[in-house]
Amino acid sequence: MGSGLDALREALRANHSGLRPCQFADARLSTWTGEVAKVDATALPAALTRYACRNNRLARLGLMQDGFEQAARDAAARFGARRVGVILGTSTAGIFETELAYRQREPASGALPAAFDYRGGHNVFSVADFVRRALGLGGPAAVVSSACSSSAKVFASAARLIDSGVIDAAVVGGVDSLCLTTLYGFNSLELLSAEACRPFDSERDGISIGEAAAFALLERPAGALPADAVLLTGYGESSDAHHMSSPHPDGHGARLAMAAALQRAGLSPAEIGYINLHGTATPSNDAAEGNAVRALFGSRTPASSTKGASGHTLGAAGGLEAVICAIALQDGLLPGSPGTRHADPAIGLDYVIAPRSAALRHVLSNSFGFGGTNASLVFSRGDACRP
């Protein structure tokens, strides 16, 4: 979907999909992916080359967009570097480097190549460590790695740290990059579609994997809010306690997360103008999410999954879809669902296939994952939150 907010806005407006037949590395799979251009060509700062891996290159590419690096540095100047945290989500971190290193093991000893850097690439924390150093921040830092809810949950963690006074601001978001573990893993579960994924379509048949870096600078609202300021007004988290890789068919856990997010925002379901669905495009996931949404919202709230445009960006999905929600609120746009031809009537939602305009005040975003982890976020416009 491109790099930067302008490209993302344009893609959403045009209902453009970034999915293409998979050409990642030497993966020999009949599937489509949302591969980000120019990741390999993105260099890390000279002092941080130990963090070189696809995931951190993608993170750098994301940080370089839209003046984000400067915004983070400005926050550090305003609050003090130690008062700005870094809480990011990823599922696979720099595992692609490890996958490649396993092909170059020393034949006699089995040792990994000498250049392999566990902390810089493989370790789950690597991306937050890298981003914190790249931005010169000195506050608390952590990675949340709860599969496909990771970078939604970071908004909740950071909001709590701000509310309890530990920090004044946080860089939040998610970075997840293509790797063979997820491509072949989802293939082994027979969850990959052979074409571009079609969320909530009657004939949906699996996911397309994507990759993304998405960042937001979260801080307490101060002074008079611009009308189009975007506020995190609610978050809710829950667990399915049901199965490792299948959601509860009724979507009970998903419903708990959405209800908790609404409660924290002090909003009724009818006040939500758009739902960015998790919508992975597997038959069971979309059916379960549809059941959960219908139980709480009925059938009238416009909803779509944007994974037909981006692919499922796994640990980055919550962050990317938070940014999409922010654009929806600011531009008054209901994002569509490229790839989806006929919304499944058995699910019975007001499913938005083609983007259209709508005045939005509050929107909700869902992110669910393996292990039965659920997170929902509510975002609101500044002019919808004035006392």
Added chain:
Amino acid sequence: MPALTAYVRGVGVIGPGISDWFALQAVFAGHAALASAPTAIPPLAVLPAAERRRVGNVIKLALATGLQTVAAAAADASSLATVFASSGGDGANCHAICETLASDDRLISPTRFHNSVNNAASGYWGIATGAQAPSSIICAYDGSFAAGLLEALVQAISEQRPVLLIAHDAPYPEPLRAVRPIADAFGVGLLLTAQASAAGQAQITLALTDETVNSLANAPLEALRQGIPAARSLPLLACLARLQRHAETGRVVLDYLDDVRLAVSVKAAP
């Protein structure tokens, strides 16, 4: 800034020569030497048989640590929010996947793949206990325990509900072991509550600091602290043991990030 204060309702610990919190307290008190034995991960009875066959040692360690903590606190696991903190997740599972992907036949087993998510322990915990409360998974390399403690305590305070912290780490097999040596498996659990449920309970208060990290005088315990990320919790456990034994207040500085440490003050709840 409001005080980052919560209460410890239960402690669990499993490590090399350490079967539980009582065994570790005896070592802290000087009543017993740390047994020179590898970590014994107790068998897991709580998962359905089908799931039990699918889980590796790291997940067994995490679940056993959590169950021990919940039992010590006489709490109901199904009602608790959880924070899992690990520096690396399931290394044996990761190794097996990377080996398969480096071979000519890249067919990963579906179970291996769904166990590869870093929240696998959290997922199995939910299946085992029925807990539908929020569950988070935190990593901060060697400072994962401190990052998890901060997340759990802030959650307990801001959500006003008990939070079970489970920090756990286990060794990688070769060749990852050579680049990331972890001495043995270690799990530590703390059940934190925003309010004290009894007088004398341990009250802990957190603060970020740049002071030097505390080490332990007991050499075998200090070796564990340095050798296993989750065992960076040991200075705090020593402090909790002293409070219990001598009603002694204390303060320790724990490893967190290279330039930020976590100070924990410990005293008895009024």
